[in-house]
Amino acid sequence: MNILLCAAEVAPFAKAGGLADVAASLPKAWAVLGHRPLIMLPKYGHIDVDNYEIEPTQTVISVPVGSWTEYARLWKTKMPDSDVPVYFIQNSDYFDRPGIYGNPDGFTDNDRRFLFFSRAVFEAAKAIGFAPDIIHAHDNHTGFVPAFLASFYRRDAFFARTASVFTIHNMAYQGIFEPRRAMEFSGFGMKSFYRGSWFEHGGAVNSMKAGIMFAEKITTVSPTYAQEIRWTKFGEGLQDALESRAADLVGVLNGVDYSEWNPVLDTHIPLRYTPDILVRKDEVKARFLMRNGLPEKEAREHTPLLGMVSRLTAQKGVEMLEKTLEDFLAKGLLRIALLGTGERRYEDFFRYIARKFPRRAFVKIGYDTPLSHNIIAASDFLAVPSLFEPCGLTQMYALKYGAVPIVRATGGLADTVEEYDAAKMTGTGFVFDRFDRKEFRAAMQRAIICYRFQPHWNQIRQNGMARNFSSEISAANYVNVFSWALQKIGVSADKE
Ligand code: ADP
Ligand code: GLC
Numbered sequence: 427m428n429i430l431l432c433a434a435e436v437a438p439f440a441k442a443g444g445l446a447d448v449a450a451s452l453p454k455a456w457a458v459l460g461h462r463p464l465i466m467l468p469k470y471g472h473i474d475v476d477n478y479e480i481e482p483t484q485t486v487i488s489v490p491v492g493s494w495t496e497y498a499r500l501w502k503t504k505m506p507d508s509d510v511p512v513y514f515i516q517n518s519d520y521f522d523r524p525g526i527y528g529n530p531d532g533f534t535d536n537d538r539r540f541l542f543f544s545r546a547v548f549e550a551a552k553a554i555g556f557a558p559d560i561i562h563a564h565d566n567h568t569g570f571v572p573a574f575l576a577s578f579y580r581r582d583a584f585f586a587r588t589a590s591v592f593t594i595h596n597m598a599y600q601g602i603f604e605p606r607r608a609m610e611f612s613g614f615g616m617k618s619f620y621r622g623s624w625f626e627h628g629g630a631v632n633s634m635k636a637g638i639m640f641a642e643k644i645t646t647v648s649p650t651y652a653q654e655i656r657w658t659k660f661g662e663g664l665q666d667a668l669e670s671r672a673a674d675l676v677g678v679l680n681g682v683d684y685s686e687w688n689p690v691l692d693t694h695i696p697l698r699y700t701p702d703i704l705v706r707k708d709e710v711k712a713r714f715l716m717r718n719g720l721p722e723k724e725a726r727e728h729t730p731l732l733g734m735v736s737r738l739t740a741q742k743g744v745e746m747l748e749k750t751l752e753d754f755l756a757k758g759l760l761r762i763a764l765l766g767t768g769e770r771r772y773e774d775f776f777r778y779i780a781r782k783f784p785r786r787a788f789v790k791i792g793y794d795t796p797l798s799h800n801i802i803a804a805s806d807f808l809a810v811p812s813l814f815e816p817c818g819l820t821q822m823y824a825l826k827y828g829a830v831p832i833v834r835a836t837g838g839l840a841d842t843v844e845e846y847d848a849a850k851m852t853g854t855g856f857v858f859d860r861f862d863r864k865e866f867r868a869a870m871q872r873a874i875i876c877y878r879f880q881p882h883w884n885q886i887r888q889n890g891m892a893r894n895f896s897s898e899i900s901a902a903n904y905v906n907v908f909s910w911a912l913q914k915i916g917v918s919a920d921k922e
Contacts, residue, residue, distance in 0.1 A: 427908060427919075429456055429463045430558035432547045434540065434567035436467045438506065438795075439478060439514075440526050443737055444680070444819045445595045448647070448897075449564055451683035453510045455901030464556050468543050469501050469514035472524035479503050480514060487549040491542060492611050498546050500553070507685065513554070515546045530769070537603040540567040540633070541612050547571060548579050559917075560908045561590045566601030568592075569637030570612055573624070576640045578613070580915075589911035591904075592641035593678075594634070596816050597655050597662040598741060601633030627663065638667050642911035644675045645904070647817035648838030652677030660814050660837075674914075676907060679841055680817040681900030687799075687823045694799035699828075701891040704884065707803065707828050714763070714804035718788045730877045731761045733805025733829060735798045735820050738768030743811035743834060744775065746866040755783045759874055763788045763801045805829040807873050811858075811866050815839045821855070825890035830876070831855040832869050842895060846876060846886045854890040 431453055435446035453463035473480065480503040488495045501514040515521070520539040533539065544563075551558060563571035572590040579585040608631040609619045618625060624639035625631050638644055646652045652675060655661040656668050668675060685691065689699050689707070696713050699706035715725035736742045754760045764776050764787070773791045780789035790797060802808065808824035810833045817838030821831040825842070833839040835857050846853035856873045858865035876882050909919030 427456075427461045427559040427905065428557060429453070429461055429560045429562060429908070430466065430547070430551055430556065431463060431562045431564070432466045432544070432568050432571060433564040434467065434526060434543070436465055436512070439473050439480075439512070440467060440470050442526050442529070444817065445565060447683070447819055448595070448680050450505065451681060451686070451897035452562075452901050452904065454505055454508045454683065455681070455897040456905070457508060457510050458898060459901060459905065461905070463510050464558075465505070465510060465512040466547050466550060467512070467514060468521045468539070469516040470524070470526055471522045473514070475501070478506070480512075482516075485550075485553050487546060487553045489542060489546045489549050490613060491538075491545060492613065496542065498542075498550070500550055513550055515543055515550060517542065517546075536601075537608045537631070538611055540601065541570055541608065544568050544570040545574055545613070548574060548585065552582075552584055557584055558588050559912060559919075561588060562593065562904070562908075563590060563637060563641070564593050565595045566599055566634040566637065569601055569633030569635070571637070572640035572642075573612075573614070573636045587912075587915070587917045589642040589908070589915050589917070590640070591643045591645060591907055591911050592637040594638070594644065594646040594655070594816070596741075597634070597660060597664065598814075600627075600635070600662065600664070602627075603631040603633070605629075605631050627667070632664070635664055635667050638664065638671055642674070642914045643907050644668075644671055645678045645907055646675070647678065647680045648841045649677035649679065650840045651814075651816045651837040654814070654837060678903045678907060679838065679895070679900060680819060680822075681897030682819065682822050682826065682895050683897050684826065687826060689803055689827045692799055692803065694796040695803040701828065701888050704828060704887060710800075711804040711806070714800055715761070715788075718763075720785060724785070728878075729758065729761055730806040730874060731763055731804060732807045732809055732832075733801045733824070734762070734764045734766065734809050735801055736766045736768075736810070738766040738772035738776075740769070741813055741815070742768075743813050743861065744772040746811035746834075746861070746863055747809065748775065749863060750867045750870060751779065752782070754870065754874075755779070755786050758786070761786045761788070763805060765790045765792070765794060765797050765801055767791055767793055802827050802829055806877060807832050810834070810839055812836055812839060813861055818842070822895045825854055825893050825895075828887040828891050830873060830886055830890060832866075832873050833857055834861060834866075835859050842893075846872075846882070846889075848876075848882055851882065851885045852889065854886065854893060
């Protein structure tokens with residue numbers, strides 16, 4: 427199949443969270459499976475063109491917006507370590523500035539930026555002669571892609587046999603815009619905007635809803651989240667829209683690019699290790715602690731290191747840690763290594779912890795890919811106590827690195843981590859159900875006890891390292907969804 431993936435984030439070029447990892451790993455896996463993927467993303471001002479050998483092409487496309495036309499130049503490279511082509515949509519007005527979304531508040535023209543990108547995808551595909559079987563659009567930023575296909579482009583012979591699949595990564599961000607501005611710019615006009623229309627929710631334009639309503643098939647990033655968004659408040663107000671598309675909605679668990687996240691191959695970490703030489707993992711931990719200023723004797727003490735690599739937002743459940751972490755650190759039961767950035771109140775909490783426990787808490791507020799690998803490799807536990815979690819990737823990375831996840835049973839965390847059963851010696855982590863500090867504390871205690879007792883401590887790590895959440899499994903599942911999407915528009919799917 428020719429698969430055109432479009433997303434606002436693609437690693438390593440532009441990344442804010444897991445969307446970037448998934449948008450990068452799926453096409454690589456489709457190529458391995460024999461398909462022809464192609465990636466498109468905006469050319470943001472901060473993308474390092476020299477480092478990734480991104481070059482301008484001679485192709486300039488015209489993009490219809492509103493009642494006028496704007497232009498974009500295509501830039502091109504390949505995914506690192508693969509032949510998957512990547513096209514960047516360059517337009518100075520919309521993208522020549524640093525940052526993807528302009529967080530925390532968002533750029534005021536995010537409506538136009540992402541509508542422009544969503545429309546440019548079609549013009550770019552035509553200009554380069556890539557006729558997609560599937561356009562795979564991700565999250566609210568590309569929510570209008572299925573709408574453009576269904577309403578404007580399918581009547582073009584070039585896209586007559588193209589189906590769209592829309593993947594929801596996070597219902598908490600919906601791309602909500604002022605109607606007049608967005609509807610005019612999109613080309614649909616205000617005639618398509620009325621109460622209950624496929625673009626409207628709560629009186630505003632809702633890009634996520636457009637994606638949900640217009641796509642042939644809708645997926646979200648774990649089976650549990652696919653249920654949660656239909657039935658609980660995690661649907662963030664779009665439960666009805668999702669319910670109306672329930673027959674076409676499916677959860678496809680994210681996968682991991684094990685060429686990137688693998689303790690056997692990882693070049694970011696000082697020593698590589700396999701499940702049968704976990705002493706090397708302990709050495710990675712000791713070196714991490716020594717690099718952070720601990721004398722050797724202290725660094726080699728038998729005290730667990732709790733890692734966390736996370737956006738610091740309410741979603742991630744930082745408040746679960748608030749009291750427990752301080753107690754445990756004060757008693758010397760743990761050390762913590764945190765890497766994260768986000769809301770000020772959570773950043774301040776960790777700064778406070780770092781000041782209070784300088785020899786037990788290693789905190790870096792910021793974004794740092796090599797350090798994220800080092801923390802996951804050095805840690806004994808990884809905390810992901812999320813309020814909600816569409817899928818979550820760090821717990822899957824942790825499993826592969828022999829860091830035992832401590833997670834709340836929500837979304838993809840529930841689908842990927844299994845509570846350790848000491849009698850049967852099965853399971854991979856520690857799981858708590860309710861978003862409740864006491865439950866989190868109890869899970870932490872179970873983890874600390876396990877850490878102290880062999881053979882359990884080795885067994886739980888071996889169990890986790892043996893789990894396989896490869897992106898190739900995920901990619902193959904998507905190919906099935908793509909065939910169903912094609913059937914829906916009456917095209918028989920060629921699985922090649
Ligand atoms: P989300 O997409 O909700 O942020 P995921 O667990 O799916 O959560 O993905 C987060 C991704 O972002 C992982 O690859 C993680 O390693 C990375 N990440 C998060 N925060 C940081 C940070 N401060 N520095 C480097 N990488 C980070
Ligand atoms: C979102 C979700 C996260 C998921 C990621 C990739 O950012 O918050 O749970 O893993 O997308 O799908």
